[in-house]
Amino acid sequence: MHDDHPEQTTRDESTDSSVTAPLRERVERALRNVRDPDAGVDVFEAGLVDSITVDDGSVTVSASVAELDERTASGVTEAMLRGVRQVPGVDSATVEPVAPAADDLSGGVGAFDSVVAVASAKGGVGKSTVATGLACALAGDRSVGLFDADIHGPNVPGLLGVEGPVHSADDGSPLPVTCAGPDADLDVMSVGLMESGAPLAWRGAMAHDALTELYEETAWTADDTLVVDLPPGTGDVVLTTLQEVAVDGVVVVTTPFPSALEDTARSVELFRDNGVPVLGVVVNMAGFTCPSCGDSHELFPGEDPADRLDAPVLAEVPFSTDLQETPVPGAVATEFESLASDVAAAAAGAWDLDLPADAVDIRGDPPERRRARVREAFSALDPGEQFTLVSDRDPSPVREFLASLAETDSAAIEASVSRETPDDWLLTATHP
Numbered sequence: 001m002h003d004d005h006p007e008q009t010t011r012d013e014s015t016d017s018s019v020t021a022p023l024r025e026r027v028e029r030a031l032r033n034v035r036d037p038d039a040g041v042d043v044f045e046a047g048l049v050d051s052i053t054v055d056d057g058s059v060t061v062s063a064s065v066a067e068l069d070e071r072t073a074s075g076v077t078e079a080m081l082r083g084v085r086q087v088p089g090v091d092s093a094t095v096e097p098v099a100p101a102a103d104d105l106s107g108g109v110g111a112f113d114s115v116v117a118v119a120s121a122k123g124g125v126g127k128s129t130v131a132t133g134l135a136c137a138l139a140g141d142r143s144v145g146l147f148d149a150d151i152h153g154p155n156v157p158g159l160l161g162v163e164g165p166v167h168s169a170d171d172g173s174p175l176p177v178t179c180a181g182p183d184a185d186l187d188v189m190s191v192g193l194m195e196s197g198a199p200l201a202w203r204g205a206m207a208h209d210a211l212t213e214l215y216e217e218t219a220w221t222a223d224d225t226l227v228v229d230l231p232p233g234t235g236d237v238v239l240t241t242l243q244e245v246a247v248d249g250v251v252v253v254t255t256p257f258p259s260a261l262e263d264t265a266r267s268v269e270l271f272r273d274n275g276v277p278v279l280g281v282v283v284n285m286a287g288f289t290c291p292s293c294g295d296s297h298e299l300f301p302g303e304d305p306a307d308r309l310d311a312p313v314l315a316e317v318p319f320s321t322d323l324q325e326t327p328v329p330g331a332v333a334t335e336f337e338s339l340a341s342d343v344a345a346a347a348a349g350a351w352d353l354d355l356p357a358d359a360v361d362i363r364g365d366p367p368e369r370r371r372a373r374v375r376e377a378f379s380a381l382d383p384g385e386q387f388t389l390v391s392d393r394d395p396s397p398v399r400e401f402l403a404s405l406a407e408t409d410s411a412a413i414e415a416s417v418s419r420e421t422p423d424d425w426l427l428t429a430t431h432p
């Protein structure tokens with residue numbers, strides 16, 4: 001945020017200096033006349049101006065308008081643009097919305113390097129068994145949290161044999177319960193660990209708020225990987241999770257029965273539609289080895305799940321009474337060990353961007369450098385050549401800047417913008 005924001009002045013004080021003061025100062029003065037209608041103060045005081053970049057006559061204002069409601073955001077953006085454009089010496093003006101970063105949270109889920117969700121289309125397919133097995137396997141060589149997001153039917157505590165109550169840290173944040181193995185620990189949070197049975201009756205907005213609070217405030221001690229055990233289906237809890245948590249990838253659990261595959265295909269589509277990479281599928285109860293004769297039997301022979309779901313099969317887990325035993329952090333069944341290493345590798349690669357060698361990567365660059373790099377790279381192109389920009393904020397306003405560089409209007413710039421990950425945006429454009 002803009003912490004050294006200038007003293008408030010009024011339009012009347014600007015007289016001569018409205019033309020003679022440095023352009024940046026005059027732009028700031030113009031912006032100070034724009035108010036945030038919600039907060040009732042100017043946009044600096046409201047903390048909406050992140051930075052101002054002046055490059056000759058081109059001005060870019062980075063503004064945290066993304067958290068305002070859509071109508072207010074567009075009103076404030078328009079007012080800022082109008083104000084800046086009226087400043088003598090300004091040739092072009094853009095307002096770049098700063099995307100709120102999901103990992104700005106220092107506590108809660110923001111504490112983790114990666115978040116892997118475990119989902120299923122139907123109940124009872126072994127999703128919690130896979131989630132707890134996966135978390136325990138990952139806990140062998142990294143610090144891991146397991147979040148039981150099934151607020152209406154939490155069964156992670158029962159599967160792991162851990163009990164509450166949930167204690168609070170000094171600041172009131174809920175502390176996870178530790179599931180201790182001989183050589184490794186796992187942090188666990190679940191409403192099933194809370195004393196009150198009330199959460200089971202949470203519905204709609206109440207469930208959303210309670211879940212959001214747990215996502216934001218749990219004071220995890222682990223910080224490498226969070227495994228989230230989602231409830232079955234694609235209801236409110238799953239949608240809240242996708243809104244609140246920057247999920248790096250989802251592991252989908254299914255049985256190989258044809259109707260289960262149909263339902264699972266719909267879940268897979270929901271995650272893909274929401275930009276969450278599907279790391280792969282665990283086919284649970286895929287077969288059975290008879291303890292008497294030792295022969296293996298396929299329980300549901302038929303369609304290949306990898307083909308139907310267009311996702312790799314990370315593990316085929318047999319029906320085995322061994323898997324009904326309480327898993328221990330750091331010491332798990334072999335199926336879960338190889339699943340954990342496949343999931344860790346897939347999660348690490350899930351956000352790898354496939355970029356052309358000449359892509360201009362301005363992620364992390366200070367605002368004044370971003371524009372200079374875009375100008376340099378785009379101006380060096382011949383008509384018809386491709387320009388690729390990678391940014392950590394929405395680069396849509398860059399289109400207007402490209403148009404000004406090409407001395408044309410923005411409608412003449414063929415460009416597309418896509419959000420590749422929660423933190424990475426891609427703009428591709430053709431030099432006209």
Ligand SMILES: Nc1ncnc2c1ncn2[C@@H]1O[C@H](COP(=O)(O)OP(=O)(O)OP(=O)(O)O)[C@@H](O)[C@H]1O
Nearest residue numbers: 123124125126127128129232285318319320323324
């Ligand atoms: N591969 C397996 N072999 C033997 N038993 C299994 C296997 N997978 C799961 N189970 C058993 O099936 C039951 C249901 O498993 P689990 O609770 O993991 O399912 P779920 O999909 O998470 O269910 P829910 O819909 O309640 O979330 C449990 O008793 C579990 O021990």
